[in-house]
Amino acid sequence: MRAKRVVLAYSGGVDTSVCIPYLRHEWGAQAVVALSIDLGQKEDMEQVRLKALNSGASEAHVYNGQDVFVSDYIWPALAANAMYEGQYPLATALARPLIARLLVEVAEATGADAVAHGCTGKGNDQVRFDVSIKALNPTLKVLAPAREWGMSREETIAYGERYGIASPVKKKSPYSIDFNLYGRSIECGILEDPWAEPPEEIYGMTCAPADCPAEPAYVTVGFTCGLPTALDGVALTPVALIEQLNVLAGAHGIGRIDMVENRLVGIKSREIYECPAAVVLIAAHRALEAMTLPREVTHYKQQHVEPTYAQLIYNGLWYSPLRTAMDGFIAPTQASVTGEVRLRLLRGQCTVVGRRAPQSLYDDHLATYSATDSFDHRAAEGFIYVWGLPTKVWSEVHRR
Numbered sequence: 001m002r003a004k005r006v007v008l009a010y011s012g013g014v015d016t017s018v019c020i021p022y023l024r025h026e027w028g029a030q031a032v033v034a035l036s037i038d039l040g041q042k043e044d045m046e047q048v049r050l051k052a053l054n055s056g057a058s059e060a061h062v063y064n065g066q067d068v069f070v071s072d073y074i075w076p077a078l079a080a081n082a083m084y085e086g087q088y089p090l091a092t093a094l095a096r097p098l099i100a101r102l103l104v105e106v107a108e109a110t111g112a113d114a115v116a117h118g119c120t121g122k123g124n125d126q127v128r129f130d131v132s133i134k135a136l137n138p139t140l141k142v143l144a145p146a147r148e149w150g151m152s153r154e155e156t157i158a159y160g161e162r163y164g165i166a167s168p169v170k171k172k173s174p175y176s177i178d179f180n181l182y183g184r185s186i187e188c189g190i191l192e193d194p195w196a197e198p199p200e201e202i203y204g205m206t207c208a209p210a211d212c213p214a215e216p217a218y219v220t221v222g223f224t225c226g227l228p229t230a231l232d233g234v235a236l237t238p239v240a241l242i243e244q245l246n247v248l249a250g251a252h253g254i255g256r257i258d259m260v261e262n263r264l265v266g267i268k269s270r271e272i273y274e275c276p277a278a279v280v281l282i283a284a285h286r287a288l289e290a291m292t293l294p295r296e297v298t299h300y301k302q303q304h305v306e307p308t309y310a311q312l313i314y315n316g317l318w319y320s321p322l323r324t325a326m327d328g329f330i331a332p333t334q335a336s337v338t339g340e341v342r343l344r345l346l347r348g349q350c351t352v353v354g355r356r357a358p359q360s361l362y363d364d365h366l367a368t369y370s371a372t373d374s375f376d377h378r379a380a381e382g383f384i385y386v387w388g389l390p391t392k393v394w395s396e397v398h399r400r
């Protein structure tokens with residue numbers, strides 16, 4: 001017996017469904033509590049809950065995690081402009097520490113001695129779950145049946161049928177898809193060939209740029225202390241703001257990403273992402289920071305903090321002292337990031353076309369080339385003499 005009472009992260013798919021009888025019959029669990037979390041994946045969560053019970057769960061719970069997902073995970077990532085390898089806004093990666101937290105909370109509340117997830121041994125998600133769970137409660141066991149059972153897809157389905165789990169009705173799509181409010185990840189099938197152009201059928205949140213309206217749409221994103229709070233001047237709850245932006249930007253083909261990325265487990269993988277709202281919000285947030293943060297803070301944040309922050313999210317270190325320390329750096333930088341950014345959305349391109357901020361550091365009198373110019377042009381000469389001195393000395397010594 002590996003554990004008495006197990007809380008399982010349950011998505012409703014074949015693998016997590018088969019985990020239920022597997023945990024009970026192969027690993028001796030007396031009770032499996034299924035926990036399903038609504039992260040904006042647009043599924044009928046009551047159906048998912050019933051499926052867990054039909055698969056043999058002793059209890060099945062659904063938790064709406066969308067608000068917490070945004071406030072505690074997406075917003076901090078946005079403050080860091082987090083994009084893994086400069087491209088992936090980390091929608092899947094950000095959801096894992098939240099799921100881990102809820103698993104641990106339910107385990108503690110129901111007296112479970114273990115938590116379980118359906119990840120295989122090849123991906124990043126297993127790392128994110130295991131490390132997050134251990135960080136939150138080192139005494140809980142973490143079980144990952146699909147990492148150990150060694151069954152092929154057909155064997156998994158056959159195993160499930162023995163315990164009354166219906167095999168998937170429609171022919172299973174060849175793709176592995178993860179979906180939440182902040183974006184969609186698509187892997188497998190033809191996408192495993194990095195030379196093959198992604199077929200249009202894989203996309204679910206975005207219109208093909210060629211089929212998008214020929215007229216641009218404009219959207220103004222309002223920020224308060226670094227957090228998005230309004231679209232086109234209308235204050236919105238965080239979840240509604242992201243939902244609306246997904247629909248609007250998705251309709252203009254924004255947010256498709258095709259990349260080969262470096263997984264933590266050493267494998268390169270071809271990934272397709274769709275993240276319309278994330279792409280718009282990060283572009284807007286960066287533009288507002290450009291107006292309100294001093295040069296040195298901007299450069300230090302961009303060069304040293306943001307890439308590291310994205311990596312720690314990707315690599316499963318959300319609940320690490322490093323993130324706490326980095327949040328400590330980021331928090332004061334966001335205090336003046338209040339204002340509005342206007343963006344044009346057109347056939348897959350999202351372009352910042354305007355920005356304004358009450359605490360803007362942009363000074364018209366310094367910037368202008370017109371008569372109102374207040375910059376002391378003569379001061380430049382001495383500055384350039386000192387600035388260029390090391391280069392000049394080097395040249396004098398090395399010049400032939």
Ligand code: ARG
Binds near residue numbers: 090092124125176
């Ligand atoms: N490669 C991406 C990541 O590591 C996406 C993973 C998708 N996960 C999934 N279970 N389909 O964040």
